Amino acid sequence: MWGSAGFIVGVVLGSLVKALADRSLGMKSFWGRSYCPSCKAGLRWYDLFPIFSYIFLNGKCRYCKKKIPLEYPITEIILGILIAYLFTQTQFSLISIPDLILKIFFIVILVVLFITDFKKMFIPDRIVIPAIIISLISLVAITVYKIGYLYFYLSQSPIGRKLLPPYSDYFQRHALAAAEPLYLGILMGLLIGGFFLSLIIITRGKGMGGGDVKLGAFIGLMLGFPQALFAVVLSFLTGAIFSIILIIAGKKHFGQTIPFGPFLVLGSLIMLFWGNQIMDWYLKLGV
Template identity: 30%
Template sequence: MDDSLFISIYLTIVGMVVGSYYLAFISRGSFKQSVAGRSRCASCKRQLRPKDLVPVLSFLLLKGRCRYCAHNLPRHFPLVEAGTGGLFFLASIHAESLSELFMSILLVSLLVLITLTDIQSFRIPNRILLLFSIPLLLLRFMNHPYSFQGFSFTIGLVLLFILLYAYQKGQLGGGDVKLFVVFMVLLGIQSTLLIIMISSMVALLYTVTRRSVWANFLEQKRIKLPFAPFISIATIIVYFSPNLV
């Protein structure tokens, strides 16, 4: 087997395990508990065995039910695990160096976590942003030293003003604004503008489609929409498609 293919397959498996860990972190609320704590069924509280925790495979073999009480397991668990594994695979074939691979994996991890937290609680925790942004920015400056350009700096200030204005008007959350600021430094102004455009288009498409399907319900109740999932989709498209920029 070719070494690069072996590494990609290995990272895919690692990504599935990492995705499972991120799900545990979201449900338990801390990195320490998600590492040291033992997984239990949310219904019967029975401690799960290692064979019950194999990403994706255990869910399929158990037909989406707890081995001990037959309670239905969350349907998004295998999707998150498989999706994270797929993104790790994409990172492995996209990276041209070890530092770029680390950067891609950190970025993918950040996107997965902010998507999960925003869906669960409509917020992007500062601790997650700091935990991943600091090493991401360090790797960025190590690989591509920043060069000051007056025009880009001006555009960045204008974009920052627009983001803050949208936040004041309640059109963006504070976590979204901080995330876009990180992207401005990490990926550049042009890529960030493209991410904003694509994420807005995907969110609009989702909203229109959902409104057409659930029109009667939405007329009675306005649904709050987490924006981080759409930012993550747009970021993956832009980051792994360099020809777009």
């Protein structure tokens, strides 16, 4: 039930993701109506149903009959699956909904940057910089909301009031815990962004770019500690394995650059969805 609702939300966001990625790559404005990339005919509302329009139009533009690239329905389906999975993992409550919205935002931005970096090795500033600012503001707002909610909840009952200062430090301890994603996120964002920046300076810009620094800072902010560190390790591992496969297959030679952003995105999505399981497993290794 929540899964299907998530899928519908996801496919709608999928067409937004594709539009943001295309417009970033084409240096076009984010505003204005969607149009066919071949004949530039403005699309009508009935052309814009994710997946369904593609199926009903038989994969062709209504106006010029050119094939609509498969990237469109594929992006929509991928977003549909990701958001459906996110919904099935979520316990819906007053306190979890702001977190859920922020996670959806995180996924949308990650997939946009995956597409732009994968296709053109480009991480657009006009996506990643507003994303960092919005997530920082959201984390502050969510923290204030959670602490305010806790205070309000406790102040409603005589027993709750006993847990408020000056009677007890219960409220302070829980408020500090609620602020953890905010301060650990800022710390991780600075750490990962700074680490990537130092890699650029040491390697004189080979293999990593300024876009990766900003994407790293965004991921650190959103995933926090220790998930963000795991995401970075995972992306270095998958990136290395993928490079070796490409070299063995003769598609690339040693030292040739491949975009790092897609691996950062994959590592982050893995940690977003399975971070707890991976950390449990890691702790059981006893290291």
